[in-house]
Amino acid sequence: MTEAATPLWEVFVRPRNGLAHRHVGSLHAHDAQMALQAARDVYTRRGETQSIWIVPSTAIVASDPSEKDMMFEPTATKIYRHPTFYEVPDEVGHM
């Protein structure tokens, strides 16, 4: 079977109500319906699953790893963006 006949799909699974869908992996399938079935068989074998999302991998727009410095490095020196400069009163408890 050729790659063209079975494009790549990204699989997102929501394990429980109240949680968000999480990316769990990818797989090859002929079309969306077959991808959904394959995801059920490959990624939900060992537990409760509430929902599966399938997305064509070609629909994912990804950042370029070679631009990592430009994209993400500048934030490393901006510690004031972290909410660590506040005194949280004891009465507030866990935030």
Place this chain on the structure above:
Amino acid sequence: MPLASPDPRAAWLMRLGDASLILGHRMTQWLSRAPTLEEDIALANLGLDLIGQTRALYARACEIEGGGRDENALAYRRAEPEYRNPLLVEQPNGDFAVTMVRHLIFAAYATPLYERLSSSNDAETAGIATRSAREMAYHLRHAAEWTIRLGDGTPESHARAQTALDDLWPYVPELFEADDLDRDVAASGFGVDPSTLRGDFDAAVAGVLARATLAKPAEVRGQRGGKAGRHSEHLGHILAELQVLQRAYPDAQW
């Protein structure tokens, strides 16, 4: 041909278990040989579902029988004539189209069977059937989607799917032929008369074949005998592989 068990209810459950064991074994023969990794796992899941159903059916049959046999004795210590599965499930895997069409036929029969059996007057059996119906509904979906894509795919996949359908269709009538045992357990409210399932089967299969652009084969008298213990040559080979360990080392434990 004597019943497989002195209790007709146990004999009938064993017959269902025999069908799912042999088909489940056939599916495990695909392990590491399926067309894609995804389908390899899918076929293993289908096989495991069937073998799980077998264990539950055999265990309940043994409880009803009350004679000290257990599920291992049924799976590993019986010879071909004692197996009462329909001939369909022992047919070779062939190519992927054969396996999927065989599974479509079986699942389209077993899904309504277990749906009806979930109102058995035996609560244990009803529980097994409820779980099995859910599993078989997914088997039906999986086999149907593949049959549609093979039939409505390339000229070669269409030809292979049509050949598979034509070759396996003679094994359809046996699934729905009621014998005395079927009628007996159905009349008592324990089991299901398979002849009442043909309408559901025809409706499910017709929809799939239409979308798959496959022609429904002409109705034939067909091949039968497995339900009465008369099997094709394939079952002996299956049992040789399935039973070799327990035959060589009786009572071997892991």
